[in-house]
Each structure stands twice: as C-alpha cells, then as structure tokens.
Amino acid sequence: ELRGTIKLDFTQDADWEKALVEVVNSAFQAIMLSGKGEFADTLLLEIDNLLGVNLAQVYDQDVSFVYFGDDHIEVDENILDDILNRFHKSSDYSSQQKQGGYYFSPMPNLGACTVCHSPDSNLRGVLAMGMQADKIKKEQVVYSTIIGFKNLMRLQKASYAGAYIDAIRELPFVEKFQIFDNGVVTDGGFRELWVPNPDYDSITMDSTALLLIHKNNKSSTIEKYQAEYKEKIDEMYHLTQMAPILNDKKCQACHNPPGKDSPLYASQKDKWKVRSVVKVSTSMADIHEEIQKNAQASIVVGLITLAMVALLMRVFMRITV
Numbered sequence: 001e002l003r004g005t006i007k008l009d010f011t012q013d014a015d016w017e018k019a020l021v022e023v024v025n026s027a028f029q030a031i032m033l034s035g036k037g038e039f040a041d042t043l044l045l046e047i048d049n050l051l052g053v054n055l056a057q058v059y060d061q062d063v064s065f066v067y068f069g070d071d072h073i074e075v076d077e078n079i080l081d082d083i084l085n086r087f088h089k090s091s092d093y094s095s096q097q098k099q100g101g102y103y104f105s106p107m108p109n110l111g112a113c114t115v116c117h118s119p120d121s122n123l124r125g126v127l128a129m130g131m132q133a134d135k136i137k138k139e140q141v142v143y144s145t146i147i148g149f150k151n152l153m154r155l156q157k158a159s160y161a162g163a164y165i166d167a168i169r170e171l172p173f174v175e176k177f178q179i180f181d182n183g184v185v186t187d188g189g190f191r192e193l194w195v196p197n198p199d200y201d202s203i204t205m206d207s208t209a210l211l212l213i214h215k216n217n218k219s220s221t222i223e224k225y226q227a228e229y230k231e232k233i234d235e236m237y238h239l240t241q242m243a244p245i246l247n248d249k250k251c252q253a254c255h256n257p258p259g260k261d262s263p264l265y266a267s268q269k270d271k272w273k274v275r276s277v278v279k280v281s282t283s284m285a286d287i288h289e290e291i292q293k294n295a296q297a298s299i300v301v302g303l304i305t306l307a308m309v310a311l312l313m314r315v316f317m318r319i320t321v
Helices: 016-033 038-048 077-090 138-153 158-169 207-218 285-320
Strands: 004-010 053-059 066-069 097-099 102-108 123-131 174-181 227-233 236-246 274-283
Touching: 004 138, 016 038, 016 053, 016 102, 016 123, 016 138, 016 158, 038 053, 038 066, 038 138, 077 097, 077 102, 077 123, 138 158, 158 174, 207 227, 207 236, 207 274, 227 274
Parallel strands: none
Antiparallel strands: 004 174, 053 066, 053 123, 097 102, 102 123, 227 236, 236 274
C-alpha cells in the first residue's frame, strides 16, 4: 500500500552530484540533532545502494576513522588530510570540496551538537561521497530525499522530519517540496503532511486554515478557536466549518513539543500546538431549495388570501348596498 507521495521541483541548472550531497547532508544532520544517531547508519547504507553511488560515509572531526556508513572502503588518508586542512585554513565549514573523485561536505559543530559533543573544534564531522557522474541524475536526488524523509519518520519525532523538509526547501536548487498523504493528487485537492510554503502556487493553499492554525498556535489559553463561514464551491454556496486538532498528550508520543534547550525550539515553538485542521463543507443547495419552496408556497398562500379577502369584501359590499 502506498503511504504517500512527494512533489519536488528543481531549478533547471542543478548540479545533480552536488545536490545529492546536500540532501544527504541535510538528512544526516537532522537525524543527529534528534539524538538518535543509530538511524544515521541506516540512512547512509540506503544511500549507498542508490544507482551511481559508490560511497557514502561520515568521518569524525579529525577524519581519522569512519564514524557512520560502510567502513570496508575508506578514502585515501592523504586526500582526507588535505581536505581537513582546506576546511580549517579557509574556516569555511559549509561549502563542499571535491578531490580525488570524491565530494566532501563539512558538518559544523553547532551549538546543539555540544549538548553531546565537545565544543573544542569548529568541525563536527565530514560527509564523504563517491559517485559515478554519468549515472547521477535528478532521479537519484529525488530518491535520496525520500530516503531521508522515511528515516526521519522512523525516529517518531515528527518535528525533526518537519525541520528536514524546511531544510530541503531552503536548498538553492529546490523550487518546491511538498509531501502528500496516500499519494492521492487530484484536481479536487489532496492532503499535505507539512504546512505549505506561503510562496507556493498550490491548490491546497487555504489562507483561512493557515490563519486558524496561526491563531491557535499563538494562543496562551486552552480555548480552541474555530471558524465558520460561507463559500462558493462549484457555483453553489456551502456552509464551511473549520476546527483544529490540537496536539494533546496522546499525540505527543510522537509529536512532542520542542524543549527550550532543543535546536528546533526557535523554529517550532509557535508551530507545535496544532496537528491539523478539519474542514467540513456542507452544500446549501437543500436549504436554498427549501427556502425557494417556502417562498413559492408563501406566494400561493398570499394570492389565495388576497383573493379570499377580495371576495369577502365584494360580498360585504353587496349586503350593505
């Protein structure tokens, strides 16, 4: 059974090898920040099985040994030493480097990393990937994005999956990234699993729903804000009601609120209270039909009443005359 589907649009001039490294780097860092590093090996092993990928592994901060991934094959020590010197000499811990047929992506030692790791070094680790350039296409980047998302969902920490989606959207070669439930995409609409980017030209965009989510997320009370209004759908007015599904204690088994010491606190503190919004629209066709029937009946009754009054007045006038 299909669990879901993604919609991923790229810029036309994307470098697919570099793009693949960026996606894997984003997924790996999201997993590590979640505190469940044991899932990082699974991620890299699945990436390693993609067509055209020869190597996917992460080295420690001194590039002295393979920390995650298949360690049966290692990059030449001289190449690793040269790459490490480049990173430290330039103090650039965000840009990729390429040497000896390998791509190297640095992982900076973020403040969130120092919860578990020492803050002594500016570098936390290095992602190394070897690829066959002629086989790395857009499809491999799409597959790697799906692999990253699946592994983050296995963490049962949905906020980190959301952070991963946001990170992918911010990559320079990505124009749009959306994930939909059950893979159903029709003109009538579909269910998106993550709040869509406001810049997207998407049929799922509903400003009323977004405002309702924002209002409930910002609320400091236990009151649940709802919405009710009339809208025109397929040339017919509908009565629409919206109600938020709040992130209660049962939901928090997987969708727990971010702690103040969490690296996601700043981006998630105003998002976690609402899990989704239920929107129910009821056609007003029956109501309009009933109103029309009542109006017609009223007109008929009115005409009959008028005729009866006129008749009575005529009879009364004859009697008096």
